[in-house]
Amino acid sequence: MGASVLMLIAMVDASLTQFVAPILWAGVLLVAGMGMAAAHRRRPVTAAPGGAHPTMVVHTALGMVLMAVLLVTMSSTHASTAHTHHGLSAAGLNMIVAGAALGYAAWSAHAARRAVRRLASAQFAAMGLSVLVMAAAAAA
Template sequence: MAELLHAWAIAPAAIGACCLAADRGRARWPDAAASVLMLVAMLDAALTRLVAPVYWAALLIASAMALAAWQGPRGRRASAAQPRPGTGMAVHTGLGLIAMAALQLGMGHDPLAAASAAAHGHGGGGAVLMTLLLGGALAYAAFSVLLLVRAHRPLDRAQLACMGVSVLLMAAASL
């Protein structure tokens, strides 16, 4: 069931990436690159496992930091020809990278083995990790809904909805 949920999480992520690529109203190539990176990491985790989840997580977190630096007040000069993307969308993309990194790490753990280890007194770190992952995914989905309600552009709405759904499906798959 987890593999099916993970595969279903790829579809909204791909749709969101397409919506971002189709948005010609704004120059948002860093967001598009982040979206493609998340999609590639999800595809690898679901299909091939060529790259270890810890390396994907490190790359996703480094990308979130680079995206924050790029979109920060000193990272890029704003001009009339190239308006700055919405702050909410920029934060949403960065948090999406962090959420995907956490889920990459969390999906590598077997929740049944973690529960068994906790029951036998060998530590309960897996249960705590799963609780944190689920809480983070729910918080990210709530933030997505908040931005979705405030968004005016249809492509922004589609991207927000797709990322929120994708993170929730991946969190469900990690359970």
């Protein structure tokens, strides 16, 4: 639940107030997402840390990493295209990120349908929707 709150605060700040630079939010989300994934140990579902289902831990960690990429993509829309000599333009990168966001949203919908508890289902759906909204904002 704390990861979702962190993502929400980062989204609101990056889109409305920009009290913290988006690249700093991206760093916080990356560290939190990777830390969450690293701290999670492979255990039976009933013995997962804090009662969290392993799918939820992976989904949340991946969502945080994807949200970090979307924050960077949104904040660099006016950057120069000097890096295109590497074979990938900013538009190409945006297409890859949009595809990843769509894939994540589809996985979120699937996980929400399969979740047993309503709270877990709502969290899967909310995270998928938030990534889609950020991807749409990045594309605009």
